[in-house]
Amino acid sequence: MPPRRLCVLHHRHQEWTPALQEAEPRLEIRSWHPRDFGAADQGWLAEAEGLFAWKLPPGALARMPVLRWIQCAGAGVDHLLSDPEVSPEVVITRADGRFGFWMARYVLGHLLEDVQRIRECREDQAASRWNPKCLPENRGGGKARVVGFGRIGRQIGRALREIGMEVTGIVRTPRSDPEFPLRGPSDLPEALAAARVLVLAAPSTAQTRGLIGAGVLQHGNPRLTLINVGRGDLVDPSALIPALEGGRLGRVVLDVFAEEPLPVGSPLWTHPRVTVTPHHSGPSTPRDLLPDILAKLRAFAEGRPIPDPVSRQRGY
Numbered sequence: 001m002p003p004r005r006l007c008v009l010h011h012r013h014q015e016w017t018p019a020l021q022e023a024e025p026r027l028e029i030r031s032w033h034p035r036d037f038g039a040a041d042q043g044w045l046a047e048a049e050g051l052f053a054w055k056l057p058p059g060a061l062a063r064m065p066v067l068r069w070i071q072c073a074g075a076g077v078d079h080l081l082s083d084p085e086v087s088p089e090v091v092i093t094r095a096d097g098r099f100g101f102w103m104a105r106y107v108l109g110h111l112l113e114d115v116q117r118i119r120e121c122r123e124d125q126a127a128s129r130w131n132p133k134c135l136p137e138n139r140g141g142g143k144a145r146v147v148g149f150g151r152i153g154r155q156i157g158r159a160l161r162e163i164g165m166e167v168t169g170i171v172r173t174p175r176s177d178p179e180f181p182l183r184g185p186s187d188l189p190e191a192l193a194a195a196r197v198l199v200l201a202a203p204s205t206a207q208t209r210g211l212i213g214a215g216v217l218q219h220g221n222p223r224l225t226l227i228n229v230g231r232g233d234l235v236d237p238s239a240l241i242p243a244l245e246g247g248r249l250g251r252v253v254l255d256v257f258a259e260e261p262l263p264v265g266s267p268l269w270t271h272p273r274v275t276v277t278p279h280h281s282g283p284s285t286p287r288d289l290l291p292d293i294l295a296k297l298r299a300f301a302e303g304r305p306i307p308d309p310v311s312r313q314r315g316y
């Protein structure tokens with residue numbers, strides 16, 4: 001049996017290819033930057049059954065007639081599921097690896113800036129002012145709601161619990177859980193009324209797109225911080241500034257946007273209570289993601305079914 005071919009199509013393919021090859025030496029791997037894919041060897045591609053990629057350049061899959069597996073170089077596969085070039089026969093797998101760890105850091109970092117009143121402390125320091133009245137808020141805890149409670153959301157929930165917050169997960173189907181109360185999306189309005197932070201860590205699916213719009217936000221409160229590390233389209237961006245101005249949101253921290261990069265003219269760039277970051281809360285490095293991919297690489301090399309495929313019906 002000749003070695004199976006895995007095509008790596010990634011803007012950081014020079015970093016990924018040796019890592020994948022070391023992880024599974026039995027594969028024949030060739031790699032391209034998506035921008036150079038047009039010049040890729042058609043003869044070789046015609047027999048490649050596996051693809052490791054993030055975004056696919058248009059027409060890429062027409063060049064891979066025997067493709068049967070795409071390993072996404074990240075957690076969210078919405079862009080692959082909505083791509084008409086990806087045949088329903090192709091198995092898609094995702095990797096959320098250590099995103100929970102990184103995203104928990106992101107959420108805590110941005111939240112604690114306010115909770116610990118770090119900016120005010122700096123201002124006092126700049127004026128050489130000893131101000132014992134500048135106390136951290138939330139000494140009695142605070143309520144955190146985390147939408148999407150898979151591996152990533154749960155780790156964020158644990159981190160928030162470690163800093164004394166009372167955490168509720170919002171999931172597709174409410175169920176009992178040994179660690180956290182889990183509620184359904186219909187409980188979101190009620191859950192927001194007294195919440196200090198609403199974290200979005202859900203994938204983009206038919207159920208989650210537009211979930212956070214004016215309707216839900218009218219149940220917000222002036223102390224509520226919204227942090228989105230999931231997908232931009234979970235939020236209706238036109239609802240955010242009215243909610244901030246109307247006292248239904250206190251602050252917004254966005255790492256993901258329906259359109260990326262966020263267009264220069266967007267009012268989100270300049271609003272004083274909005275923080276915009278460049279989709280950097282979960283680095284997709286080989287070190288972080290390979291542990292998730294390993295079993296799939298092995299199965300592919302051995303011609304076995306690829307474990308843990310994405311459900312097209314669920315969307316993740």
Ligand code: GLV
Nearest residue numbers: 073074075076077
């Ligand atoms: C990044 O957004 C990812 O889905 O991995």
